[in-house]
Structures are given as structure tokens and as C-alpha cells.
Amino acid sequence: MTDTEISAEEADAGPGPSQPRLARRLLMRPEAGGVISAIVVFAFFAILAGSNGFLSPLGVAGWLDTAAELGIIAIPIGMLMIAGEFDLSVGSVVGATSIIIAMVSGYYEMSPWLGIAIAFAFGAAVGLINGIIVVWTKLPSFIVTLATMMMVLGGMLGVSIALTGSTSISAAATGSAAVLFAAEWRELHVSIIYWIVLIVIATYVMQRTPFGNWAYATGGSAQTARLAGVPVARVKIILFVCTSLGAVLTSTLQTMTFQNGNVTLGAQYVFTGIAASVIGGVLLTGGYGSPLGTVSGALTYGIVSLGVFYLGWNADLTEFFIGALLLLAVLANHRLRLMAMGRE
């Protein structure tokens, strides 16, 4: 048995000793599928519906705003999924905190900031509880957060009816809170700024910090990570809290903008948040993906969900398009991942 024999065989298995070409290297990044799908759907709608308003400032603002609001929620969801856990309670946190903000600012006519502060505290508490239950009981987070989702939704419905007699309350967006969370510039909503800041922070954390390394390891195999010395429980709890806080931020933006709190607000984010992550290349079983991918997924969703309207086709096909796209993206990501693993 000699060294040369082994290296000859292993050279075909891996990318080999020579540096892989740039294109190939880019294709092997986890966000490759997501970025490609965002570009493809953008080109598709720009060509077919560009002259029909899709590319007008208002049109662009529409799908960018949608992508931003979804992205703010989806980025932490994607990070949590990378660490191997799900959070189904995000949608109910959006609804519950929108009611909190509306109740404080609208119904009780106090400062919106007080409502926003309570909302963030509430969100952090839900995330903390999710994380602690999952870590302690070792139950699947799918079940745990399904339970907390129902509890948060039902509980807030009850509180809201008991206190105000309604489940849809006008919120008062006044003063600095309105500026910070409801400002618009030529239809471009301020949420786009939060989104971009979040992209930068999340990418930095996941790619550049030890915490990011721990999150990938935790999702890759919690047992291996634990044996290596990663504080797996802490990583998961922190990410559960971040996920809930992302939901509260989107809720604050929407409640201040639409000046209306509604228990059912944001219910769709359970699905669209996970869809954006998966389109963006996050592996459902954890350990692989990137915030940039999730961002591309959110952008893809924003473009498709609004672009369909500009085509003038039967708009109720929107869900069909997104479903088909999800399937395509998952298949493509699967192939790309196999390539990255050198199996293709």
C-alpha cells in the first residue's frame, strides 16, 4: 500500500488537488439554487410583464416590500433550520404581537413604543419557551412549536376579546415609532432597510463567527457537535429567540404601516418562511444552507407572488406557481448538493 495508489483513487472522488473552477465553486455554494431561481423568475417576469408595470417603480416596490417582510422572518427561520429545528409558531407570534401593539397604541391610547416593547418581550419569551422545551424534552420542535403556535393564537384571541371585545383593533402609528417602522420613500417601505441590515448581520454571523460554525454543526449532527464541545442547547435556544424576534419585527412593521392589529395577521409565514428557506437551499434536515440563500428564496417568492398578477393570467394560479417553483428548487438544490458532495 503506497501513498500514490490512494491519492490516485481519491483524486476522482473529490474535486482533486487542483483548484476547482470559479463557476463550479459558485455552483457548489448552498445559495446557488436560490440565487439562480431568483434570477430566472426575475428574467421571466421582466420579459413577459416588464412593460405591464412589473418593472415600474411601484411594481418593483411591491415585490421588494413583500420580499423584505418575508425575508425578515425567513432569515432567522433559515438559521434555525440550519441548526436542525423548526419553528411553526412564528405566524402566531406575528398575529399576537400585532394585537399587543394595536391594543396598547390604539385601544388604550398609550405610546406605540410601549406596545412595541411589550411585543418584543413577548416574542423573546415565546422563543425562549420554545427553545427550552425543545432542549429539555428532546421532543421534535415540529410538535413543540405546533403546540405553542396554537396556545399563542388561542390565548391572544381570548385576551383580545376579553379586553376589547374584538380581534381586529386599530393601531395608532404616531411619532418616532411611525417614522421608524412605517416610513416609505417612493413606495419603498422602510422594512427593506431592516432586511438589508439583517442580511449583513446574519451572513456575518453564519459565515464568519464561531457561533455560525456551531449552528451548522448542531444541525449537521447535534451529537457530533456536542461531543466536539459545542454548546448545542445554547445555540438552539438563541436561534429560537431570534426567530421569534424576527416575527415581532415584521409584525411591528406591518402593524405600524397598516395601522391595524389582527390575531390572524401573518399566519401564512409558517409556510412561506420555510418555503423561502428551502428554495434558498437550506436543507430540511439541517446542517446546510445560508442566509443569502434564504434571502434569494424570499426574493423569488416576492417576485412570483406579485409577478403573476402582471401577466394577466388567472391570478389564482399564484399558489400553483409557488408550489411548482418550490418543487423545482428543491430538486435543483438536491442535485447541487450532491455535486458539492462530489457524488455527481
Added chain:
Amino acid sequence: MTASLSLKARCVRWCGTAAVALTLSAGAGSIAAQAADDEAPIRIAFVSGPLYDSFFPPLYQGANDAADLLGVDLNYIPIDEHDIEASSARTMQVAIAQAPDAIVVGSFISSVVDPYIVKAVEAGIPVYVNQSGQATWEKVGAFGFVGQIGPDAGVVAAQHLSKAGAKNVLCVINVPGNPYLQAICQGLNEEITKLGGTSQNLELPTADSTDQAKVSRNIGAFLQSHKDIDSIFTLNAAVATAASAAVEAAQLTGKIHIGTLEISKVALEQVRNGQIEFLINEQPYLDGFYGVLFAYHYVKFGLAPVGMVHTGPSVVDKSNIEKIATVFEKYPNVVGSQ
């Protein structure tokens, strides 16, 4: 590598085909319209509810029928009810971005939609408000309103139930948190109180909203614990059918009166055999048809009905069931969803 290349190749081919098909169909459409009328067709964006809600298919049908008759280029943009605030805003953005000749909009959350109506009017696009938004349409500069005023349905329901002897009405809200539905039950409450009765609301859990059997059991359980209820008003036909099943299971048929918003095949049959007393018809087909027609007249001639045009509440009961049932059979999606 090969996989991704062939995928790309396939996409290019597919996208190409789709593009050609679309150009062809768009071309054919505009030629046909020009044959009918020498001018370019009037473009109307119609923002309203989704077709997965059984209320809207007749509205959609009415809008399309009017568009076909008038040679209007209609783009129906559905709001997603599961994300109603954000979706109401986005769909209006889309409508304005398309720069149509007119917008018809169902202003379900007027605090969200109103600013966009203002924006559209500023951009020179006339807006006609449809179905909901009756309180503010004039203020925000829309040129008219066609539809049913929510609480009116509750008022008419209260009058009918009271005539049948109702004293204690249960109003079933099938989408918790929906202000439009809450307003109808509120209208019912005020009218029945005037007529010497009372009413209370039952909000069904969100998770049950499409599960008729569960809805029926929920209502049954409520009746068990509230023996004084003598009539039920529901806000969609499927819930009414579920309620009548609950009443039957509790062996209270004939003792509890049922009325509902909306028309369905089953509900019509139940009116005929007496399980349901009456149906309140908002006539969504007219909402859609008149929405397009009035917008067309306004764009083309600058003419419009003055003030609000009411399409409901009209009532279907034993007295006019046969005519409605015949139309229902003969013209799908005109009276109600099949």
C-alpha cells in the same frame, strides 16, 4: 455540471415556448377587441377576493361577463384572505403599477386600501369602490360605490327572524377577527334588540373554518349549553348547512330557525324543504358586473350612477325560491357558487 446545463437548456426552451404562446394569445385578444371597436380596449384592474372563497366566483363571473360584452381588457387581482392586510396593500400597488384606465376595488380593510385609492386618483386613475368600503369611498375620491352595506344584511336578517318569532339569536362568525363579519352580527344585534329580542355571537376557531363536520359539532355543543337559543344566523352557506345538521342531531328541527348569508345548491334545497328559513343574497354577480360596467361608462363617457348602488341584501325564501333555483341550475356562477 451536465445536469445543470441540461436543466438550463430545458428552461430556455420552455420559457421561449411560453413567451411565444403568450404573445400570440395577447395579440389575438387585442385584434378581436379592435375588430369590435376601433379604439384600444379599456383596461380595468379589478381588485377583490380570492376564488377559493365561495363568495367570489359569481363576482368574478359577473366581472368577466361584463368585460366580454363591453370588450374591456380586465385584470382580476385577488387578495389573499390569509394575509389580508399586506395583501390588500400589495394588490393595490400592482393595480396602480399597471396604469389601467380604471380600478375597481373591494376595500375590505379600508384603513389599508384608502391611502392607495388616494394615490391612484392622484395618478389620474379613477377608482370605483366595490362591495366594501362604503364609509369612506367619497372622502378618498372614488367616483362611486356598488355593493351591499354589511350591517344591512344583519338588519334584514333580524327582521326576517323576528317575523318568524325569534327572540334569542345566535350569530355564527366563521372567520374569527374578520371585521366585516363582526359588523354584520353587530347590525343584527342592534335590530333584534329594537324588535325586543337578543343575540349573541359564536366565533368558530380558525382551524375549523373549512371542516363542516367539526363546525356542526361546535354549534351542536353550543346549543346543548344554551337551551334558550331559538334561531341561528350564519354568514356562509356551508355553515348554515352545518348548523341545520346540528339542529337535526339535537332533534330541534322546526324549533330553531336558520337563516344565512350566501347561496349554495344545498342551501337552496334546504330552503325548499324548510330546513333553512331564508338566504340573504348580496348578489355578488351584480357587484362584479356593475363594477366593470360603471367603470367602463365612467372612463368612456364620464357617466356614473350618483351615490351608492345597492346590490343587497335581497332575500331568497319560499316565495321566490323556484325562479332563483332555476337560474342557479341554468347559469353556473351567477346566483352563487355551484
Added chain:
Amino acid sequence: MEKAPVVELRHVTKRFFGVTAVKDFSLALHPGEVVCLLGENGAGKSTIIKVLTGVEMPTGGEVLVDGKAVHFRSPKEARELGIATVYQETATLPLMSVARNFVLAAEPTTGRGVFKRMNMEEASKIALMRLRELGITNVSSGEQLVGTLSGGQRQALAIARALHFGARVLILDEPTAALGVRESATVLRLIETVRVRGVAVLFITHNAYHAYSTGDRFVVLRRGESIASFAKDERTIGEVIELMAGGAELKSLLSQAESGMVAGAP
């Protein structure tokens, strides 16, 4: 062996609810020595590892490190004293890069405060250097995903990592079980390299040939008890196979040719 043992088990017994997994077992691991722990399924090999690495507390007897009695309460305590285990299944994360795997939970950083970030160049450099020291020269980029490495290379990475973080005792539980001939050879060569560097190795395997080609000493376990303990030159491989499999029963199953092969082996 003149040097003092790094770690030693003295009269260790481990019972689980009535099952005695290990009974009155003693073992000393010396620097630069490979000890092979042999035995059929359920003999108690994994249990011994668990006691050594702080996963389980012994029911009786004691564990000594550098001659001092210790009571591990967690695997972390054992690891801090230089006792490392490499499990084949869970040693590495296939979807992460070589460098990221190598530095996991001990990432080198630069910058301070919120700008304290991972030093990826440093991580790559260390990982590749440590791999080269173990004779793995054909991994050229720290960015390569571990999933693209061969089974042998992956074991090497895990072992390199353990050594880098101060392992003096390396425990390998069936590291060649799922590997082909060539990959197994890589691992056996690794064990040799590690031994030369003065690490104490406890090598657990069902494969007598693998054991015989690398081991200095052999301990055969049956139903939790040590039934034989000998140096390499004291027995032939045929005798080792016999001991492992429970003696004559297996031998009678071996064909003539196989018996000949066994007898003729070095």
C-alpha cells in the same frame, strides 16, 4: 514498557440493572503503545470505553490518570485530561468544510468585541498541516466539504483534530468496520503514525488481521471478563482468532483452506 501508564483501569466492574457488562477488569495504556481490545458482540468493549471516557461511572474499581484516581462526571472532563474517542459514525460533519470541522468548538479568532470573527485562513492552515503530519497529503483545500473525503481521510481528520487538541490517549471503536480494504489500510497506517508520536491507542475491532497488524498488546474479553492478555509475539494470529471467536466452535467451521491461511499468516 518502562514508562508509567497514561491511563489505567483497576478492577473495574460495571453493572446495568442486573446485567454485569464488565467484571473485575484491569487495563493499562502506555504512551506509544497500541492495545487491541477484542471480543464478540456484547462482550463489554464499548462499556469499557464509556468508563474510560467519562460517559459512564464504574460500579466498582477505579480509573487512574497519570497514576492518580479520577472520577469523571462528564466526557468533557476526560477530554480535558487528554482522553479522546473517535467514533466512526459521529466523528465528522459531512456537510461542513475540512477547516470548519477541524476547528469546531475551538475556532481561532481575530478582531475583538462584535468584530471578533473566525480566522478561516488560520483554520485551514492548521487543519491541512495536521493532516499532512498524519501522512494525508492529498487534501489540498480547507474549504473542501468533508463529505467529499474518503472514509479513511475522514478518520484521519477526526484523529488529527483530537491530537491537535491535546489527546494523549486515543480510543478507536471499530474504526475500520465500514471501510474497504484500501480505506482500512489508511486507518491502520494512521494508527501506526500516531503510535510513533507517543500516543497511547486503544483499538477496538472485530477484525483479527487489523488487530494483529497494528497491535502491541491484546486483551480478549468474554462476557465482561478478560480471558486473555498477551503481547504480540506471544500468540499467532490463528490463536487470536480462536480466542476472539470462542475457540474450537469457529475453527471447526473454517474450511481447510482458511485454516491453512490462518496458520500461515504472520
